[in-house]
Amino acid sequence: MNWKLIFLLSLFGLAMGLATVFWIPSKIEPFFWLVIFLLCAFIIARATPRPFLTGLLLGIANSIWITACHILLFNTYIAGHAQEAAMMKAGVSPKLMRS
Numbered sequence: 001m002n003w004k005l006i007f008l009l010s011l012f013g014l015a016m017g018l019a020t021v022f023w024i025p026s027k028i029e030p031f032f033w034l035v036i037f038l039l040c041a042f043i044i045a046r047a048t049p050r051p052f053l054t055g056l057l058l059g060i061a062n063s064i065w066i067t068a069c070h071i072l073l074f075n076t077y078i079a080g081h082a083q084e085a086a087m088m089k090a091g092v093s094p095k096l097m098r099s
Helices: 003-022 029-047 053-074 074-079 082-089
Strands: none
Touching: 003 029, 003 053, 003 074, 003 082, 053 074, 074 082
């Protein structure tokens, strides 16, 4: 397993975690993720003999980065994301927030 590659590509998750807290609104976030996923898929396909496992581990690492950013910077995140704040106040499950 190429842990260095997974770590380096997971830095996109850290960057997106910070960017979604400070600059990127929820409505356009999926487009940024699409570009990141396509770029990572291309790099993984060319650099590793086990692309599925590498992609799976990268996805887990990305989810850890973005969740950590949103939790650690929660007040800043929620101040810039009124829709998510309204859903939380209304008691909407976090699982439904992205739909």
